[in-house]
Amino acid sequence: VIPAAFAYQRAGSVAEALALLEAPGGDAAVLAGGHSLLPMMKLRRTRPARLVDIGPCAGELGGIAVEGSEVVIGALVTHHALATSPLVAGQVPILAAAAALVGDPQVRRRGTVGGSLSHADPAADLPGVALALGATVVVAGPAGRRRVPAAEFFVARNRTAMAPGELLVEVRVPAVAGARWSYQRLTRRPVGGPRHRRHGGRVRPAGCRRHGPTRRPQGQPGVPPPSRRSPDSPGARRSAALRARARQAGRTASMMRSRDPRAGRRTCRVPVAAGARYVDAVNDREVIDAFVNQESRAAFGATVHVEADVLILDGWWHAILRISPDVFVMRNETPPSTTTLLDDAAAAFTDRGLQCVGEDHPLIQPITYTAISLGAASWTVWATDAATADAAFRVKLTTETEFVAAEPGVLGTESALGFSAELGGARRLSGLPSSVILTVGVETARADELALQFPDCRLESRSFEEMPPEACGALIPNLIIVDATDQVGRDWAMEVRASACGRFLPVLGVVRDGGPPLGTDGALEADAPVDAWIEPLRAMLPA
Amino acid sequence: VKLRLQVNGAARADDVEPRLLLADYLRDVVGLTGTLVGCDTSSCGACTVLLEGRAVKSCTVLAVQAEGRSVTTIEGLAGPDRLHPVQEAFRACHGLQCGFCTPGMVLAAVSLLAECPQPTEAEVRRGLEGNLCRCTGYHNIVRAVLAAAAASAR
Numbered sequence: 017v018i019p020a021a022f023a024y025q026r027a028g029s030v031a032e033a034l035a036l037l038e039a040p041g042g043d044a045a046v047l048a049g050g051h052s053l054l055p056m057m058k059l060r061r062t063r064p065a066r067l068v069d070i071g072p073c074a075g076e077l078g079g080i081a082v083e084g085s086e087v088v089i090g091a092l093v094t095h096h097a098l099a100t101s102p103l104v105a106g107q108v109p110i111l112a113a114a115a116a117l118v119g120d121p122q123v124r125r126r127g128t129v130g131g132s133l134s135h136a137d138p139a140a141d142l143p144g145v146a147l148a149l150g151a152t153v154v155v156a157g158p159a160g161r162r163r164v165p166a167a168e169f170f171v172a173r174n175r176t177a178m179a180p181g182e183l184l185v186e187v188r189v190p191a192v193a194g195a196r197w198s199y200q201r202l203t204r205r206p207v208g209g210p211r212h213r214r215h216g217g218r219v220r221p222a223g224c225r226r227h228g229p230t231r232r233p234q235g236q237p238g239v240p241p242p243s244r245r246s247p248d249s250p251g252a253r254r255s256a257a258l259r260a261r262a263r264q265a266g267r268t269a270s271m272m273r274s275r276d277p278r279a280g281r282r283t284c285r286v287p288v289a290a291g292a293r294y295v296d297a298v299n300d301r302e303v304i305d306a307f308v309n310q311e312s313r314a315a316f317g318a319t320v321h322v323e324a325d326v327l328i329l330d331g332w333w334h335a336i337l338r339i340s341p342d343v344f345v346m347r348n349e350t351p352p353s354t355t356t357l358l359d360d361a362a363a364a365f366t367d368r369g370l371q372c373v374g375e376d377h378p379l380i381q382p383i384t385y386t387a388i389s390l391g392a393a394s395w396t397v398w399a400t401d402a403a404t405a406d407a408a409f410r411v412k413l414t415t416e417t418e419f420v421a422a423e424p425g426v427l428g429t430e431s432a433l434g435f436s437a438e439l440g441g442a443r444r445l446s447g448l449p450s451s452v453i454l455t456v457g458v459e460t461a462r463a464d465e466l467a468l469q470f471p472d473c474r475l476e477s478r479s480f481e482e483m484p485p486e487a488c489g490a491l492i493p494n495l496i497i498v499d500a501t502d503q504v505g506r507d508w509a510m511e512v513r514a515s516a517c518g519r520f521l522p523v524l525g526v527v528r529d530g531g532p533p534l535g536t537d538g539a540l541e542a543d544a545p546v547d548a549w550i551e552p553l554r555a556m557l558p559a
Numbered sequence: 560v561k562l563r564l565q566v567n568g569a570a571r572a573d574d575v576e577p578r579l580l581l582a583d584y585l586r587d588v589v590g591l592t593g594t595l596v597g598c599d600t601s602s603c604g605a606c607t608v609l610l611e612g613r614a615v616k617s618c619t620v621l622a623v624q625a626e627g628r629s630v631t632t633i634e635g636l637a638g639p640d641r642l643h644p645v646q647e648a649f650r651a652c653h654g655l656q657c658g659f660c661t662p663g664m665v666l667a668a669v670s671l672l673a674e675c676p677q678p679t680e681a682e683v684r685r686g687l688e689g690n691l692c693r694c695t696g697y698h699n700i701v702r703a704v705l706a707a708a709a710a711s712a713r
Contacts, residue, residue, distance in 0.1 A: 018579075019578045071624055126619070
């Protein structure tokens with residue numbers, strides 16, 4: 017996947033970086049290690065017009081030093097440097113421990129403290145620790161430097177108190193040598209293996225993994241842990257206490273460094289507490305309400321979030337899809353989880369005047385498979401009535417699902433959609449041609465010649481204007497030929513790699529004396545006779 | 560943008576687009592296809608190369624970020640007609656099956672051993688946590704890295 021085009025500027029000093037950020041030429045993003053920014057740019061979630069690379073400022077921003085009662089960490093200090101610095105290990109051991117858990121060794125060598133803090137990902141390690149420690153972020157701007165307490169620096173997910181044109185230059189962390197501390201990270205990301213684990217006869221999700229430098233014992237061996245359903249169990253009381261503490265911590269960040277009378281030393285609370293407040297900016301009920309009633313396409317709660325038309329619960333494996341503003345499908349919960357989120361969602365549907373109009377419909381599986389790769393599951397349909405739901409499913413399939421758009425009418429009978437959980441299977445069942453060759457920007461005469469040579473394939477010929485790179489999925493091509501004799505075509509070839517349909521498809525570039533253009537899998541000589549194209553094309557087509 | 564850097568010891572100067580990733584630069588411009596692109600999201604480690612001797616994931620580094628630096632790919636780890644001790648150990652210990660993850664694994668291991676010449680098994684496993692093997696041949700990979708460490712101690 018290739019980021020959208022941008023202008024690249026290198027800054028040799030902070031002063032130069034600030035001048036470049038202020039310069040005209042469109043919105044600028046700061047590039048340091050790039051391990052938060054580049055993935056976002058590759059996914060096209062962000063498309064800055066310019067990148068200002070502060071990598072060369074390492075001399076100015078790459079240091080770790082003690083100043084009075086604070087440890088001052090430059091923005092370009094990498095996670096690796098933080099994790100291995102004897103100074104940090106001695107003065108702020110929790111920070112070293114958290115940094116050692118970021119990503120993996122390669123990521124830690126490139127990713128920087130400044131980048132992680134400015135990216136403000138609630139799931140990242142350093143923002144939570146910065147909050148827990150009551151750190152201060154130092155930001156440089158055209159008007160000079162200012163200090164922002166961490167509690168004010170993080171505004172929302174991926175949003176900070178920095179204005180455009182400002183640059184994070186350092187973070188100042190109170191030295192807490194000798195403090196008692198613990199860093200626990202909980203991740204909802206499935207970490208492989210079965211997603212359910214039997215525990216004392218009860219089933220509960222195993223997607224939660226706890227790891228960190230210190231582990232709390234999980235109970236006696238052989239004795240099942242108390243159920244999470246019981247409000248009186250020690251586990252429930254402990255998490256209720258933790259949640260209460262998190263709420264309080266949110267109001268008073270300074271509490272995180274309260275004095276512990278027994279130890280006579282300052283104590284750091286677990287950053288999970290601070291992180292919870294950070295994440296809790298919008299709670300789960302508000303997210304459900306935004307999704308059901310306000311057609312929200314992005315919202316983030318403690319255990320649910322919305323991405324476009326999907327509300328994802330409890331990690332990845334429960335979800336609600338919005339088919340249209342008043343038609344929803346909700347994945348049936350088997351086995352039941354301990355949350356009431358699906359009940360809350362059902363209540364929200366009822367409040368909107370929607371009702372459950374049945375479980376499953378032949379079109380749900382292709383839709384959900386395409387949307388979130390969850391095909392083989394049962395779903396509850398919520399709509400004003402069954403006919404509305406049926407109509408919405410058909411619209412969704414014909415407009416948004418790749419394998420039906422090519423031929424109207426292939427929705428056909430129910431048996432034709434006996435969905436095999438694979439798009440390839442679906443295509444065979446619905447009777448589409450076995451191979452589609454898409455040519456983009458190729459002369460019509462040449463395309464016609466090709467069509468004669470490939471009678472068993474369907475040839476689709478389009479101009480660049482007709483076929484923007486992200487739109488070709490609707491044709492379900494097996495092979496793309498793009499005229500790459502000029503920059504327009506070469507750009508198109510790069511762009512198609514970033515779109516869902518182009519990522520795994522062979523793309524051939526038509527060139528005049530040259531090798532394959534970037535992003536393509538092969539070259540076809542523009543002035544060669546059509547016979548010379550046949551063999552390379554055949555080689556790229558599925559058998 | 561003009562890019563000057565060293566690839567496997569040889570100085571190069573190329574005109575590249577700023578958005579070109581280091582992995583694509585190495586594969587498509589320099590022609591060193593030993594650097595593989597697996598997940599393209601800095602998860603799998605197949606694209607690992609050494610930047611100034613330290614392992615990085617080249618699918619999440621812009622080529623222009625390597626300006627003035629030295630890059631080592633699997634092709635440049637040893638000469639054309641011999642194997643690096645880590646490669647030798649991978650061969651001896653059957654540290655590969657399909658081979659897709661191997662260049663990244665080897666380079667990550669080289670970087671690990673540069674920092675920690677005599678790692679424990681646990682340290683090897685942690686040190687390679689950024690590299691995925693879909694054949695799940697991790698046991699032999701870990702053995703290979705430990706064998707390479709032992710060989711260098713002799």
